[in-house]
Amino acid sequence: MINDKPRVRFAPSPTGYLHVGGLRTALYNYLFARKSGGKFILRIEDTDKNRFVEGAMENLIETLKWIGLDYDEGPNVSGDYGPYIQSQRLDFYQKYSNELLEKGKAYYCFCTAERLENLREEQKKLKLPQAMYDKHCLSLSKEQINKNLDNGVPYVIRLNVEKKGTVLFDDIIRSRVEFDCSTIDDQVLIKSDGYPTYHLANVIDDHLMKITHVIRGEEWLSSTPKHVLLYDYFGWEKPIFAHLPLLLNPDKSKLSKRQGDVAVEDYRDKGYLKEAIINFIALLGWSGKDNKEFFLLDELIQEFSIEKVHKAGAVFNVEKLNWLNSEHIKYKPNEEILYMLKKEIENSNFRIEKYTDYYLIQIIDVMKERVTFIKDYLMLSPYFFEAPIDYDSNVIDKRWRPETTSHLKKLTENYDKLEHFNKDQLEETLKITAEELQIGAGKLIHPVRLAVSGIGVGPGLYEILELLSKDEVIVRLKRAMEKIKI
């Protein structure tokens, strides 16, 4: 295995949507695989029938595809180690649990839920350090077991843990971790419905799929000794483990739905670019060289190294995500933004057919450094799409004076005479007009901005005017002179 290329997997349980913590796990696996020329595998861990959610798997795959993490083997992508959906691999789990049974490393357990409950209560009363199964069914004779089996008594299969010695393993991120075997419970391997538990399925599949590195969340660290024992009992080579720190809520608890959005789809729907999400998520627990923080996926592949992943959990903090989103918008070519902006317009009250691509590209250019989201093009500068209906009263108070209307009248006349309605001409004309009126240019600039945009902020005035074009500007100026009264 030493000479083989790494094979890693992202193994989510399809519970409805792709969690951002899951995305981070998927991303690190992906980066590790791509960097090393290995394979990135998607495996669906749907062994809990009670938690089945219609369409969850499809949704998960779709989100992964949207964000750009393509997998080499998995559902819908052929590979040599399929099927990649655990509910379709039941024969494997049965076969290998039988092997464990024969070796004496696992045993049938017919205990009822009630007995288990009582056992736990009893142990609690006795103040035992921890509640564990008491191996009651291990002492059942072959005859008793067969009789129960024949009579259809419900059963599970448990791992027969020898409570002596210690289990230790090396973790790339946490170095050596050690557990006392006496603290490891006789974990259920096969549930009474015939499905395997995570622990069994995970070990069997990782072995069968020749997974070399198990990169997963820290919540699995505590159950890793069970997995190590399983590898040992089967006589299989163990993968290398890397347990990632958790993503946290602002209060430092494990990132959860209660305290904000956790689904990648939520962020997509809010208008975050996939590039920004990837970039941000990558930085939660990992950092590159030379304080570089802006990364494209390809650059992450180049620079990523699993050894540099942090040990401590990271709070998911939206402000930095916002900043990265604006940075990625600035980086994107205008043509690409055009495509996204048109979609945004289609979903708005504005009429897409009113605007040419050429016109939209100019808006994109002029607003680019002012937007955080694509929808900001509409929110921050609606005046490029429709004439203002009303005017910001704060700006009127600040910039509009009794004499302003007559000043604007003069300017409108001069603008009307212009043949070339471009930035330079507009600026020159405005300055000349100001001189004629013996006022500062600002006394014209601000009212004009208000008149054509309805608000007091935005790109340079002459850029706005040129973009809007002569007829529109004259109309807006005249209308403002009528409507703004002080």
Next chain:
RNA sequence: GGCGCGUUCGUCUAGUGGCUUAGGACGCCGCCCUCUCAAGGCGGAGAUCACGGGUUCGAAUCCCGUACGCGCUACCA
């Protein structure tokens, strides 16, 4: 309760015994630029490196203990 993992500015982090009066980024504040708002440039506030002991000439960095946080403790993953 038990077991495990963790602990550097509000947040994400750099840092692996002397280069550190602890560096960067987001956010916040100020100045410059400027027709406004951004962007950009410059600067500022912000971390006694959880705490207490050691080891060492010297520790954020090594060791031990304590505290706190988190995870696991299911026939869920």
